[in-house]
Amino acid sequence: MEKFSTLISTAVPLDISNVDTDQIIPARFLKATDKKGFGDNLFRDWRYNKQGDLIEDFALNKSKYSGSILVAGDNFGCGSSREHAAWALAGYGLKVIISSFFADIFKGNALNNGLLPIQVSAEVLQQLFEAIKHNPVVEFKIDLEAQTLSVLQTTIKTHFDIDPYKKTCLINGYDDIDYLLSKKNKIEAFELQKSNSL
Amino acid sequence: MKKTLFDKVWDAHVVDAIDNGPQILYIDKHLIHEVTSPQAFNELKDRDIPIFRPNQIVATADHNTPTQNQHLPVRDDLSRHQLEQLAINCKANNITLYELGHKYNGIVHVMAPELGVTQPGMTMVCGDSHTSTHGAFGTIAFGIGTSQVAQVFASQCLLLTKPKSLRVTVNGTLKKGVLPKDVILYIISKLGTNSGTGYFCEYAGDVFENMSMEGRMTVCNMSIEMGARGGMIAPDQTTFEYIKGREFAPKGKEFEKKVAYWKTLPTDDGASFDKEYIFDAEDIDPMITYGTNPGMGIKISGAIPNSKNESDKKSLAYMNFSAGETLLGKPINYVFIGSCTNSRIEDFRVAANYIKGKRKADNVTAWLVPGSRQVETQIIEEGLKDVFEAAGFELRQPGCSACLAMNDDKIPQGEYCVSTSNRNFEGRQGQGSRTILASPLVAAATAVEGAIIDVSKQFS
Numbered sequence: 198m199e200k201f202s203t204l205i206s207t208a209v210p211l212d213i214s215n216v217d218t219d220q221i222i223p224a225r226f227l228k229a230t231d232k233k234g235f236g237d238n239l240f241r242d243w244r245y246n247k248q249g250d251l252i253e254d255f256a257l258n259k260s261k262y263s264g265s266i267l268v269a270g271d272n273f274g275c276g277s278s279r280e281h282a283a284w285a286l287a288g289y290g291l292k293v294i295i296s297s298f299f300a301d302i303f304k305g306n307a308l309n310n311g312l313l314p315i316q317v318s319a320e321v322l323q324q325l326f327e328a329i330k331h332n333p334v335v336e337f338k339i340d341l342e343a344q345t346l347s348v349l350q351t352t353i354k355t356h357f358d359i360d361p362y363k364k365t366c367l368i369n370g371y372d373d374i375d376y377l378l379s380k381k382n383k384i385e386a387f388e389l390q391k392s393n394s395l
Numbered sequence: 396m397k398k399t400l401f402d403k404v405w406d407a408h409v410v411d412a413i414d415n416g417p418q419i420l421y422i423d424k425h426l427i428h429e430v431t432s433p434q435a436f437n438e439l440k441d442r443d444i445p446i447f448r449p450n451q452i453v454a455t456a457d458h459n460t461p462t463q464n465q466h467l468p469v470r471d472d473l474s475r476h477q478l479e480q481l482a483i484n485c486k487a488n489n490i491t492l493y494e495l496g497h498k499y500n501g502i503v504h505v506m507a508p509e510l511g512v513t514q515p516g517m518t519m520v521c522g523d524s525h526t527s528t529h530g531a532f533g534t535i536a537f538g539i540g541t542s543q544v545a546q547v548f549a550s551q552c553l554l555l556t557k558p559k560s561l562r563v564t565v566n567g568t569l570k571k572g573v574l575p576k577d578v579i580l581y582i583i584s585k586l587g588t589n590s591g592t593g594y595f596c597e598y599a600g601d602v603f604e605n606m607s608m609e610g611r612m613t614v615c616n617m618s619i620e621m622g623a624r625g626g627m628i629a630p631d632q633t634t635f636e637y638i639k640g641r642e643f644a645p646k647g648k649e650f651e652k653k654v655a656y657w658k659t660l661p662t663d664d665g666a667s668f669d670k671e672y673i674f675d676a677e678d679i680d681p682m683i684t685y686g687t688n689p690g691m692g693i694k695i696s697g698a699i700p701n702s703k704n705e706s707d708k709k710s711l712a713y714m715n716f717s718a719g720e721t722l723l724g725k726p727i728n729y730v731f732i733g734s735c736t737n738s739r740i741e742d743f744r745v746a747a748n749y750i751k752g753k754r755k756a757d758n759v760t761a762w763l764v765p766g767s768r769q770v771e772t773q774i775i776e777e778g779l780k781d782v783f784e785a786a787g788f789e790l791r792q793p794g795c796s797a798c799l800a801m802n803d804d805k806i807p808q809g810e811y812c813v814s815t816s817n818r819n820f821e822g823r824q825g826q827g828s829r830t831i832l833a834s835p836l837v838a839a840a841t842a843v844e845g846a847i848i849d850v851s852k853q854f855s
Contacts, residue, residue: 214706215588215688219820224799228459228473230433230480242822247808270706272589275622275688276820277799278524279431280540301592301624302524302538309542360556362416372542377550378444380411380419384552387410387421 199311200370204292204339205349207264210329211256216269217276218303222285224277235281236288261333265292268325272296273314274303283310293339295346297322308363309372315339315346315357324353341368397666399560400629401595404535404660408518410552417554423517424451425547426503427490429481430458430801431522435544436484446488448551453512454485454492457502458523459801462764462791465495474802499642501767501793504528504735508612509769511641515630515657520547525735525817526625527618531611532638533630533660535595538619558624559669561594562662565602567676571854574745575610576737576815576834578602579617580682584692586672591623594670597662598628602676608637609741616736617817620689629661681850683722684819684832686710691819695837696723696849713821714829715809722831722847729812730761730842731824733791734798737815737835738766740773746839747779755787756845762804763788764796788842800825813841 226238243255251258267286273296274282283306286294292312297319299307307314317325328335328348336349341364347354359367366372377384398406410419432454439446446452459474469475478495485492493499499506504525507513515533520526522544529536539553546553563582596618603611611628618626635654638644645653680694687710693699701718702708711718732738732746743763755761763783765771771793774780780790797804798816805825806812812830815838816823819830833841840850 212705213709214704217688217818217820219799219818219823223822223826224801225826227430227801228471228477230477231437232434242826247826272592272622275588276524276619276818278522278538278540280434280522280542283540298589298592300589300622302540306540306542309540360416362413362554373546373554374438374442374444374549376554377419377546377552380552381550383411384419384421384550388551391421 198366198370198372201292201311201313201341201367203341204265205336206266206292207262207334208266208268208295208325208329208337209256209262209264210326211267211269212326214270215272215275218274218279218282219276221274221282222279227279227281232284234288235285236290239285239289262329265290266337267291267294268322268329269294269296271298271319273299274307275300278302280306280310283307283312287312295322295325308367311367311370313339313341313367317346317355317357321353321355328353397663399662399666399668400533400597400627400660401535401560402666404516404518404533405557407516408535417556419552420518420555421552422520422547424453424512424519426507426519426521426526427452427454427544428458428503428521428523429456429477431541432544433477433480433484434541435548438545439548444549446490446548449489451551452490453507454481454490455500455503455506456481456495458795458799460495460794461802462762462794462796462804465792498768501769502735502738502795504612504616505738505766505770508532508608509641509767511638511644514638514644514653515634516660520553524619525616527623528612528616528735530615530618530625530627531608532634533627533657535625535627537625558595559593561591561596561623561670562668562672563596563598564600564671564673565598565676566600566673567602569602569676569679570851572681572836572851573679574834574836575606575613577679577682579614580684580689580692580832581679582674583617583621583690584682585674586621588620588688588690589622591618591621594623596623596626597668598626599662603628604631607741608633609739612739613736617689620817630657681834681837683837683847685714685716685722687713687819687821689817689819689832692832695847695851696721723849725811725847726758727811727813727841727846728758728760729806729810730759730838731764731797731812731814731816732835732838733762733764733766733796734816735766735795736817738764738770740770742815742835743770743774743779744777745835747782749836749839750786750788750843751782753786753843755842758845759842761788761842762791762797764791765793767793797824799823800828813838813847
């Protein structure tokens with residue numbers, strides 16, 4: 198997994214709540230057996246019409262917005278457990294998703310792919326949307342070590358929470374498999390104890 | 396200390412804990428299918444890590460399978476390749492696979508309980524959010540991402556933070572025509588789609604105690620639609636009787652021993668929950684959804700509520716509905732009875748019972764898709780297939796089908812589908828399709844009428 202420390206980037210606003218993983222990556226694109234290429238179909242049916250033409254009005258298609266941060270509405274990533282959603286967002290070039298609320302499974306999938314989900318209050322989320330509206334090229338700074346998110350040239354600065362274990366993983370590029378394999382002895386002992394007790 | 400059902404099962408599976416971090420949870424059963432497993436197999440192969448406990452994994456092909464001509468090679472190249480990859484991976488790693496055509500093949504959340512793989516007190520995972528279904532047995536069961544599938548492959552464990560606890564109690568007697576699907580759609584409409592995020596939900600009260608295992612599975616299945624990773628119902632005599640005698644259920648003395656343990660699992664009197672909700676069964680009517688998330692539900696005769704929320708407005712525009720209108724009389728051209736929510740024998744009995752002696756409306760294309768080969772066989776043996784065919788319905792072969800439309804079973808652009816599945820997201824059943832979630836009874840009635848009708852009137 199890629200390491201994550203700090204990031205300075207402009208951000209794309211997606212002011213829609215309950216964005217489900219079927220929108221992030223529709224089921225018809227889940228037929229691949231590797232993790233590549235999902236970025237091309239990120240938000241496929243919001244980015245393109247049925248004829249394959251770009252839908253100009255959609256945030257990701259507006260030329261004034263760019264960057265590797267997505268600012269999204271409440272309850273982002275609800276629905277299906279498909280990790281393809283995280284692969285699609287990362288494949289598109291996104292490194293951070295900011296929302297006032299994330300669905301559980303999506304949040305875990307994002308973290309397991311070096312994609313940082315940052316949860317902020319509903320109030321801060323509105324401030325972020327306003328800041329981008331006011332200046333589409335305004336830059337955000339994310340410092341994972343300090344757990345802070347700030348919008349440069351503004352007074353917006355907020356602290357965010359992250360599980361300390363997951364933070365270590367992201368900073369060092371570790372994943373859970375490495376950790377679990379280091380606990381093999383304990384797992385085997387647990388199995389033995391469990392089979393004896395039943 | 397007083398413990399909940401969830402606490403008892405969780406605590407019995409904690410291997411170790413990281414200070415100030417997640418716990419290592421042992422997983423008893425791991426279910427896999429073709430769509431969310433290939434990348435996990437690749438990950439282990441690339442890192443030269445063996446599958447730790449292949450005999451605790453059960454595989455089936457369901458998401459990406461055709462529901463017609465299953466004896467022929469799968470036509471779509473990508474789908475066929477994905478199915479072949481599952482077979483290759485299972486063979487190479489000694490994993491039991493019930494592939495297309497096998498008598499035990501079916502939707503993962505239908506076939507596993509049916510075979511007795513699912514048992515109370517277990518921890519179960521699958522790369523599918525509707526794994527919550529298995530909680531109907533008093534099992535901790537939840538959906539995981541593909542990275543976690545790889546973790547379970549490698550270690551039979553997951554690193555997890557213990558979720559908070561939530562209890563939803565529904566007491567009283569359900570009105571005639573109100574099915575388990577209506578109960579869960581009602582709960583989600585009241586609590587919203589993210590009220591359960593970060594929680595594991597226990598369903599309690601007379602309504603669930605009096606429900607069949609099929610009904611309990613329908614309820615637990617949709618826990619994820621209110622954000623809860625899983626839902627659980629305390630195991631009882633109904634649970635034990637369902638499991639007894641099934642293929643992989645414990646037998647003889649072993650079964651008695653297990654039952655004695657399972658009886659210790661229900662939540663202790665006085666145990667506390669982080670959040671509690673209580674509803675009256677009498678308040679629940681047949682339900683229907685009008686929007687693009689499962690929380691946007693109303694009673695079938697109700698009017699679409701007004702909302703100032705931009706996302707709700709976007710949702711209504713997508714559905715081409717207006718606030719204040721009722722859906723009664725709305726012409727419907729597609730009906731789907733199937734999915735891991737409602738494709739068990741009981742669901743088809745309900746549908747057949749309504750359809751018997753009636754005919755499908757000419758404008759309606761209706762797909763009846765059993766959840767498994769065993770359900771399909773039962774439909775034939777009980778004579779339900781004859782009822783369906785006489786009424787002009789098409790019985791297809793098992794799979795996830797039009798619930799997520801990965802195969803050819805797609806609802807055309809702009810068309811409404813009254814569907815017994817679990818998600819009414821934009822385009823879920825095909826690009827531009829419009830899904831209306833309902834019970835198998837409402838779906839059957841819609842197919843006969845060619846429009847949405849108030850089924851509750853038929854019982855009053």
